[in-house]
Amino acid sequence: MTDLLDPVSPDRAESFLTDHFQGVLVRPGDRSYDEVRAVWNGMHDRKPELIARCTGAADVSVALRYAVAAGRAVTVRGGGHNVAGTAVSDGSVMIDLSLMNRVDVDAGALTARAQGGCLLRDVDSATLAHGLACPAGVVSHTGLGGLALGGGYGWLARKWGLTCDHIVAAEVVLADGSIVEATEDDHAELLWGLRGSGGNLGVVTRFTLRLRPVGPVHHRTGVFPLADAAAALALYREFAERQGPDLHAVATLKIAGQQDWIPERLRGTPALFLTATWFGESAEGPEHTAPLFATAAPDAVLTRLLSFAELQALGDHGEPHGNRYYTKSCYLTDLTEGPVGQLLDATREIASPLSAIDFEYLRGAIGDVPDEDSAFPRRDAPYICTVSAQWTDPAEDAGHRAWSRRGVERLAEWHFGGAYVNYLQDEQPGKVAEVYGSARYARLAALKRRYDPENVLSGNQNISPAAP
The missing domain is CATH 3.30.43.10 (Uridine Diphospho-n-acetylenolpyruvylglucosamine Reductase, domain 2)
Known part of the structure; x- marks a missing residue:
């Protein structure tokens, strides 16, 4: 044989x-x-x-x-x-890998071993039974592998860090078919690269993930008409940049839906949604989230106590399989009057009721991880902004793609530099090298030459083995 x-x-x-x-x-x-x-x-x-x-x-x-x-x-x-x-x-x-979705939890060690085909909901289902979670994304049908290998922003990122920061070890199939276990003691440089490289160093068939304790979360969302958005965002900026690790505040500009809690006069119109989520003792949630709405009163507020599983699934209904999506993103230096004005102009041009502009203040635990511990770049970025077009008619592709691209381009004056690798698509040559910066990209290229010199795994945002 x-x-x-x-x-x-x-x-x-x-x-x-x-x-x-x-x-x-x-x-x-x-x-x-x-x-x-x-x-x-x-x-x-x-x-x-x-x-x-x-x-x-x-x-x-x-x-x-x-x-x-x-x-x-x-x-x-x-x-x-x-x-x-x-x-x-x-x-x-x-x-x-989609048939490979087993998760084994060691609650005592605060770790989980999750196969490479797991969705976030597979991991959450197994870990939350023990009151534990791995910080991950905001849509439960997202794949663990792609998210984790490219970084992994989510609700808990400011409190605990990125998903990639929680990769303790990984079983990896290399391009030549050999199977290795990357740990801090064996193939340590490969483990460094898996934490944020975008995933073209090998096929990860099992992650060992560090887990964190989680409980119920206090979640408060306010909706504002677009005419009041500039004033509300000035308050958001002040609130977000002072928030502690148990708070996470996000902002969304989109067409208001038909939910019962949204005033009828706002439904179907461009609006601002501000959300503050509290991860500390749930009884303290109202006290800590209320200041976001203290001086710029929203037209309506939805306040809920959610299980962590409910929080993780909140975005599911808004991003169904099969719709058409085009997303551009950037990091922003600040959220002052200039970028806010551009964001509001982009909102007035939204052509699909499914499209949205999301932005949030980052930092916190994201920036606490030393650069040498992972391949993930731009940990010091203050804000991330994502201009996400979503529609259903193929005949409308060009217009929606143009809106998304234009939404990021008009913010160029305030770009922090770099980009989130998980949102890259149809980029110009050299963009991946720009995202990682010359020193980090050279280190990743050396890893690529060692583990995949023929560039077999080149189907994603590729690190080239030919780089210096």
């Missing part, structure tokens, strides 16, 4: 795959093909040559070695939630 790490010749690629792969192989024409190849962003209707639905690291190894022998490009699907659709491409081999 051929050893799994022996060279595979092109003429033996198919037999090697069928002899050794234990999962499910899906090809064009198979009944499940269209369902399995579909990703969250409906803009990316691409057709891989083969979908390898893996059951473990050994399957990933076989699929990678097959793809190299057959001369096929490779993509990797965890949750399929990346806005750029990097999980799927035409004519490629998709390594699909």
